Amino acid sequence: MTESYPVKISNKSTAQEFLDSFDNFLFDCDGVLWLGKHLLPYVKETLSLLEKLGKQAIFVTNNSTKSRAAYCKKFASFGIDVTQDQIFSSSYSSAVYVRDFLKLKPGVDKVWICGEAGIAEELALMGYDSIGGTDPRLDEPFDAERSPFLINGLDPAVRCVVAGLDSKINYHRLAITLQYLQKPEVHFVGTNVDSTYPQKGYIFPGAGSVINSLACASGREPIYCGKPNQNMLNTIVSSKNLQLSKSCMVGDRLNTDIRFGVEGGLGGTLLVLTGIETEDRALEENAEHPRPKYYAEKLGDVYENLQ
Amino acid sequence: MTESYPVKISNKSTAQEFLDSFDNFLFDCDGVLWLGKHLLPYVKETLSLLEKLGKQAIFVTNNSTKSRAAYCKKFASFGIDVTQDQIFSSSYSSAVYVRDFLKLKPGVDKVWICGEAGIAEELALMGYDSIGGTDPRLDEPFDAERSPFLINGLDPAVRCVVAGLDSKINYHRLAITLQYLQKPEVHFVGTNVDSTYPQKGYIFPGAGSVINSLACASGREPIYCGKPNQNMLNTIVSSKNLQLSKSCMVGDRLNTDIRFGVEGGLGGTLLVLTGIETEDRALEENAEHPRPKYYAEKLGDVYENLQ
Numbered sequence: 001m002t003e004s005y006p007v008k009i010s011n012k013s014t015a016q017e018f019l020d021s022f023d024n025f026l027f028d029c030d031g032v033l034w035l036g037k038h039l040l041p042y043v044k045e046t047l048s049l050l051e052k053l054g055k056q057a058i059f060v061t062n063n064s065t066k067s068r069a070a071y072c073k074k075f076a077s078f079g080i081d082v083t084q085d086q087i088f089s090s091s092y093s094s095a096v097y098v099r100d101f102l103k104l105k106p107g108v109d110k111v112w113i114c115g116e117a118g119i120a121e122e123l124a125l126m127g128y129d130s131i132g133g134t135d136p137r138l139d140e141p142f143d144a145e146r147s148p149f150l151i152n153g154l155d156p157a158v159r160c161v162v163a164g165l166d167s168k169i170n171y172h173r174l175a176i177t178l179q180y181l182q183k184p185e186v187h188f189v190g191t192n193v194d195s196t197y198p199q200k201g202y203i204f205p206g207a208g209s210v211i212n213s214l215a216c217a218s219g220r221e222p223i224y225c226g227k228p229n230q231n232m233l234n235t236i237v238s239s240k241n242l243q244l245s246k247s248c249m250v251g252d253r254l255n256t257d258i259r260f261g262v263e264g265g266l267g268g269t270l271l272v273l274t275g276i277e278t279e280d281r282a283l284e285e286n287a288e289h290p291r292p293k294y295y296a297e298k299l300g301d302v303y304e305n306l307q
Numbered sequence: 308m309t310e311s312y313p314v315k316i317s318n319k320s321t322a323q324e325f326l327d328s329f330d331n332f333l334f335d336c337d338g339v340l341w342l343g344k345h346l347l348p349y350v351k352e353t354l355s356l357l358e359k360l361g362k363q364a365i366f367v368t369n370n371s372t373k374s375r376a377a378y379c380k381k382f383a384s385f386g387i388d389v390t391q392d393q394i395f396s397s398s399y400s401s402a403v404y405v406r407d408f409l410k411l412k413p414g415v416d417k418v419w420i421c422g423e424a425g426i427a428e429e430l431a432l433m434g435y436d437s438i439g440g441t442d443p444r445l446d447e448p449f450d451a452e453r454s455p456f457l458i459n460g461l462d463p464a465v466r467c468v469v470a471g472l473d474s475k476i477n478y479h480r481l482a483i484t485l486q487y488l489q490k491p492e493v494h495f496v497g498t499n500v501d502s503t504y505p506q507k508g509y510i511f512p513g514a515g516s517v518i519n520s521l522a523c524a525s526g527r528e529p530i531y532c533g534k535p536n537q538n539m540l541n542t543i544v545s546s547k548n549l550q551l552s553k554s555c556m557v558g559d560r561l562n563t564d565i566r567f568g569v570e571g572g573l574g575g576t577l578l579v580l581t582g583i584e585t586e587d588r589a590l591e592e593n594a595e596h597p598r599p600k601y602y603a604e605k606l607g608d609v610y611e612n613l614q
Contacts, residue, residue: 142474144507167449170477175511178503182510195523196485200451203489204482205524213520216502217512 006282009270009296015305018294021268024247025050026236026261028227029061029071031252031275032299036199039078040274042300047080049303057086058236060249062226062256064091064164064191064207067121088236090191090207090226091118094162096235097225099126102160102187110157114177114214115164115191115207123162131155132176134168142172149176154183163214163222164191165207174213181218188218192226194256198276227251228260237264250299252277254289262290271295313589316577316603322612325601328575331554332357333543333568335534336368336378338559338582339606343506346385347581349607354387356610364393365543367556369533369563371398371471371498371514374428395543397498397514397533398425401469403542404532406433409467409494417464421484421521422471422498422514430469438462439483441475449479456483461490470521470529471498472514481520488525495525499533501563505583534558535567544571557606559584561596569597578602 009015027033033043050057059082061071068087075082098104098111106127113119113133120130132138137148144150161180166173180186190211197206211222225231236242248268251257252275261269271282271292282295296302316322334340340350357364366389368378375394382389405411405418413434420426420440427437439445444455451457468487473480487493497518504513518529532538543549555575558564559582568576578589578599589602603609 144509144511150509167478169481171474171512174476174516175509178512179509195526202451202457202482202486203524204451205478205485205520209481209520209524212523213512213516216519217510217516219502 004293006271006292007294009294009301009305012305014294015302018270018302019053019055019306022055022246022248024056024058024240024242026058026060026247026249026266027299028249028251028253028257029059030063031198032250032272034078035274040298040300042298042303044078044080046300046303049306056240058088058240059086060088060227060232060236062090062192062194062207064089064094064118064226065116065167066091066118067125068092069121070118085239088232089118089122090164090232091122093232093235094119094164094189094191094225095122095126095128097189097223097231098123098128098160098162101231104128104159108157109159110155111160111162112155112158112177112180112186113162114169114173114210115162115166116168119162119164119191129157130162131158132173138172138176139168139170140172142170142175144175147172147176150179154179158186160187160189162189162191163207163211165197166210169210174217177214178217181214181220188214188220188222190222190224192256193224193228194226194253227256228263230264233260233264248293251275254281254292258290258292268293270299272297272299274298311600313578313599314601316601316608316612319612321601322609325577325609326360326362329362329553329555331363331365331547331549333365333367333554333556333573334606335556335558335560335564336366337370338505339557339579340366341385342581347605347607349605349610351385351387353607353610356613363547365395365547366393367395367534367539367543367567369397369499369501369514371396371401371425371533372423372474373398373425374432375399376428377425392546395539396425396429397471397539398429400539400542401426401471401496401498401532402429402433402435404496404530404538405430405435405467405469408538411435411466415464416466417462419462419465419468419484419487419493420470421476421480421517422469422473423475426469426471426498436464437469438465439480445479445483446475446477447479449477449482451482454479454483457486461486465493467494467496469496469498470514470518472504473517476517481524484521485524488521488527495521495527495529497529497531499563500531500535501533501560503583510583534563535570537571540567540571558582561588561599565597565599575600579604579606581605
């Protein structure tokens with residue numbers, strides 16, 4: 001496939017061309033709209049402009065620690081009005097995968113979670129009981145002779161492990177999760193592949209690095225549900241009835257966001273440089289990741305250049 | 308290389324042939340001599356027999372959580388008299404690597420440890436200061452704005468990360484270790500590659516799975532010091548002045564112990580089935596691991612078959 005040279009959104013005509021090319025905009029959140037608790041400049045204005053122009057905005061995040069409901073609250077805290085059906089998180093897409101692909105029975109089959117609250121919340125909305133996750137007994141130091149998750153035996157109703165980022169990950173959680181993964185009939189789902197998690201100017205371990213540890217110990221490979229996996233895109237496209245050629249993925253990572261858009265056959269991609277990528281990376285031809293169709297220093301440049 | 312078909316030690320003649328073939332016996336410990344706190348049958352008698360015959364016994368363990376001094380105590384708790392110079396642990400071989408290969412300066416350069424007490428103890432014996440490891444402040448939940456290991460800045464004297472098994476591994480330890488690994492001038496040493504750790508009839512996550520998580524998040528590959536890495540064998544051979552052809556590695560894992568012996572050019576290997584391997588695995592021809600020269604249901608069969 002021949003890629004065109006990435007166009008930088010740096011003046012009125014490139015910003016206008018970008019807006020005119022698409023009806024639907026899929027946004028990654030952290031690193032694109034905000035950095036942690038700080039909204040990036042002109043994000044609100046850009047989203048308002050899209051709304052005024054009748055464009056559809058969809059928010060696609062690999063963060064599994066929050067549910068879609070919790071994400072709505074986060075948008076509201078910035079004064080941005082977003083409804084739950086505009087949000088697709090890897091916690092939600094993992095739950096969709098459990099329901100639609102693995103076809104686990106609600107109220108019968110259970111899920112063991114190695115991850116934060118978002119996963120359990122999304123599963124609960126679909127009627128699934130989960131165990132593990134944020135259970136405070138897992139915060140205790142691990143002791144094989146005392147762990148309530150071992151001495152009472154594994155729960156035979158568990159049919160799936162869902163693993164994601166967990167800032168409370170510890171040996172207790174890893175050890176019990178591994179017991180479930182040693183049962184070949186238990187499915188292994190990873191929320192997202194990101195090996196790192198940028199926060200407050202640091203790079204911390206991401207979901208992918210924790211899941212990798214479980215994969216190494218169990219000798220198994222998970223099914224990943226977040227970007228760039230196309231399960232996520234399929235869920236979005238079918239529930240929103242998107243026309244691919246009129247849709248654009250906006251993100252800050254080449255190997256998840258931009259790959260997600262390119263491999264999904266979307267009409268376009270926009271890389272913003274407010275996250276982990278640089279202009280050099282955006283422009284380089286590299287077999288490891290695709291190039292974006294557009295790039296910009298920040299998302300707000302779309303709005304600013306039109307003023 | 309043509310391998311001969313593995314010989315099972317199951318009668319007097321095979322046991323006698325095995326003993327006659329070697330002067331030096333290198334033993335893995337857990338899964339070979341004991342399982343956790345339980346000494347395996349006829350181990351003490353086998354070791355006494357070797358001593359009576361003037362054979363040399365050396366103990367080679369990938370367990371980095373204990374120092375050699377702590378291992379001597381463990382032997383003593385079973386009534387077995389072993390001196391520190393008979394023991395080679397991955398904590399010790401990692402410290403030897405830091406001293407002899409990386410040539411870090413004692414009293415000047417420091418080591419960040421992601422692992423248990425054995426590593427710090429062996430480094431301290433060589434004059435190295437270490438930080439991290441068992442520091443109880445790392446047991447606290449991680450908070451990027453409060454961690455004393457972040458808010459006071461990284462220690463610029465740290466020149467090396469040594470990572471190994473840590474039953475208190477948590478996000479705090481992983482996150483800070485990753486900060487040091489993001490400095491290209493900081494070396495990355497892994498004690499051992501074992502992805503699992505058998506204990507009390509369970510299979511728990513091993514050093515390799517934790518180190519893998521750090522490798523994934525940092526995009527770096529560690530230098531491994533334990534079996535089957537030949538750094539460990541070089542240390543043993545040179546300090547004990549071993550004749551390779553008259554030396555035999557005894558272990559319970561094909562891909563660490565037996566590989567270690569085969570790749571190191573030892574005269575022979577003995578696989579015991581008291582650990583994680585089966586007779587089928589011992590006999591199968593498989594590109595993933597070498598076959599042992601001898602195998603036995605348990606180490607004590609060497610003694611028992613001679614009675």
